[in-house]
Amino acid sequence: MEKPYFNGIECPHEYILALKDALNVTTGKWKLAIVSSLLWENKRFTDIQKMINGITPRMLSKELKELELNGIVVRRVYDSTPVLIEYELTPSGRKLNEVINTMIEWGLNHRKQTVEELVG
Amino acid sequence: MEKPYFNGIECPHEYILALKDALNVTTGKWKLAIVSSLLWENKRFTDIQKMINGITPRMLSKELKELELNGIVVRRVYDSTPVLIEYELTPSGRKLNEVINTMIEWGLNHRKQTVEELVG
Numbered sequence: 001m002e003k004p005y006f007n008g009i010e011c012p013h014e015y016i017l018a019l020k021d022a023l024n025v026t027t028g029k030w031k032l033a034i035v036s037s038l039l040w041e042n043k044r045f046t047d048i049q050k051m052i053n054g055i056t057p058r059m060l061s062k063e064l065k066e067l068e069l070n071g072i073v074v075r076r077v078y079d080s081t082p083v084l085i086e087y088e089l090t091p092s093g094r095k096l097n098e099v100i101n102t103m104i105e106w107g108l109n110h111r112k113q114t115v116e117e118l119v120g
Numbered sequence: 121m122e123k124p125y126f127n128g129i130e131c132p133h134e135y136i137l138a139l140k141d142a143l144n145v146t147t148g149k150w151k152l153a154i155v156s157s158l159l160w161e162n163k164r165f166t167d168i169q170k171m172i173n174g175i176t177p178r179m180l181s182k183e184l185k186e187l188e189l190n191g192i193v194v195r196r197v198y199d200s201t202p203v204l205i206e207y208e209l210t211p212s213g214r215k216l217n218e219v220i221n222t223m224i225e226w227g228l229n230h231r232k233q234t235v236e237e238l239v240g
Contacts, residue, residue, distance in 0.1 A: 014228070015224050015228075017227065017231070018223070018224045018225075018226075018227025018228045018230075018231065019152070019220065019223050019224050019227055020227070021226075021227040021230055021231065022223035022224070022226050022227045022230075023146065023147070023152070023223070026143065026146065026147075026223070027143070027146075027147045032139070032143070071230065071233070071234045071237070090233075091233060092226075092229065092230045092233045092234070095226055095229060095230075096226065098222055098225075098226065099219075099222050099223055099226050100139065102218055102219050102222040103138070103139050103142035103143070103146070103219055104135050104138045104139050104142070105138075105218075106138075106141075106142050106212075106215055106216065106218065106219050107137065107138025107139055107140070107141040107142045108134070108135075108138045109212065109215060110138075110141055110142075110191065110212045110215075111137070111138065111141065113191070113210075113211060113212045114191045114212070117191070
């Protein structure tokens with residue numbers, strides 16, 4: 001996969017914007033953890049909280065609202081008794097899986113290369 | 121590309137570490153801009169500075185040192201007259217191209233989907 005987004009001289013404004021959008025969602029201590037927790041199934045607030053070590057309800061609430069505003073997460077309210085509220089990834093949020101995978105692949109390779117250089 | 125890094129229940133520690141390594145290099149205002157500026161050719165300090173709007177020499181120096189420590193950039197000193205100092209990406213730094221491309225692809229798609237939802 002070799003796409004010429006950069007030509008070494010300049011980078012079109014739309015690519016910069018696209019990159020900033022992606023950074024906006026990947027940056028920070030919690031956002032990718034929240035997205036990951038929703039990749040396999042929709043979850044309620046307390047279920048997400050249980051999956052993420054150390055996040056306070058206040059932080060989780062703030063982050064979920066930001067992810068909603070950015071079109072990554074949808075908050076679903078089901079008219080049942082008691083009312084069920086679930087969080088679901090949008091198609092775009094689900095696609096973040098690809099970004100996460102590429103990052104993990106890069107990180108695994110980076111560790112391997114760095115260790116190899118240290119060893120000789 | 122569907123890799124099962126997450127199984128929805130837990131994520132092995134090495135994947136978390138790999139993801140953190142990647143986030144460490146992609147997060148922040150300047151790091152990806154510096155990496156991008158070196159993707160096509162090695163550059164001198166002042167050339168990098170010219171390519172990146174708004175970065176101060178002090179910030180650039182700090183970021184380059186961090187990228188060096190993290191094994192992303194190598195500082196090359198050539199014994200010429202005058203002495204030439206260039207910055208070069210390591211193989212691992214070069215591979216960040218794939219992360220950047222995946223992020224741009226995600227961002228372009230995200231904008232398209234968000235606009236489509238707003239329009240209808």
